[in-house]
Amino acid sequence: MRLQLSLTTVVLALIACSVQAGLPEIPGNFNEGWQFHRFERETDEVAAEKVPAAQWEAVTLPHTARIEPRIVNDQWQGIALYRKQFNADPTWRGKRVWLRFDGAMNIARVSVNGKEVLTHLGGYLPFVVELSERLRFDGAERRDCLARQS
Numbered sequence: 001m002r003l004q005l006s007l008t009t010v011v012l013a014l015i016a017c018s019v020q021a022g023l024p025e026i027p028g029n030f031n032e033g034w035q036f037h038r039f040e041r042e043t044d045e046v047a048a049e050k051v052p053a054a055q056w057e058a059v060t061l062p063h064t065a066r067i068e069p070r071i072v073n074d075q076w077q078g079i080a081l082y083r084k085q086f087n088a089d090p091t092w093r094g095k096r097v098w099l100r101f102d103g104a105m106n107i108a109r110v111s112v113n114g115k116e117v118l119t120h121l122g123g124y125l126p127f128v129v130e131l132s133e134r135l136r137f138d139g140a141e142r143r144d145c146l147a148r149q150s
Contacts (some may be wrong), residue, residue: 030084030099031061037081038065045079056083062102088135097131 035056039045065080088097101108103124110118112134120127 030086033086034059034061034063034082034084036063036065039079039081040076042077042079048081048083051081088137090137092132092135093137095132097135099129099131100126101129102126 036059037048037051037056059082061082063082065078066076068075099110101110101120103126104120105123106121108118108120108127109116110120110129112131113136115134117131117134118127118129
């Protein structure tokens with residue numbers, strides 16, 4: 001098994017009325033510009049902000065945390081961090097903004113600006129995270145996503 005955080009689209013739900021109304025979508029590609037860090041053992045885990053900048057690897061999603069050999073005798077089980085910085089588009093202000101993940105293995109915790117917004121359980125199943133309440137329009141967003149395999 002591989003730990004994989006796969007994000008192929010960012011779905012911005014821009015709603016003028018209620019949640020029950022049809023959700024207009026602005027599809028986009030949010031796959032580039034991510035940073036990745038893998039802890040070899042769960043006991044090595046530290047908060048994302050404590051991982052030195054030189055230890056983050058630039059990646060594009062989808063991404064595999066560790067490629068296993070053809071014959072696996074000791075499968076990697078651990079924690080992988082993915083993070084991305086982005087600026088919230090001013091046109092998003094006052095609207096509902098959603099981020100769609102096509103899958104993450106096994107437990108994914110998504111944080112925006114240091115606050116956890118969702119814990120998703122279930123390997124490789126898609127899920128959506130609402131970012132609206134956590135976005136700031138005063139500068140760069142810091143978006144940390146922690147994906148765990150157990």
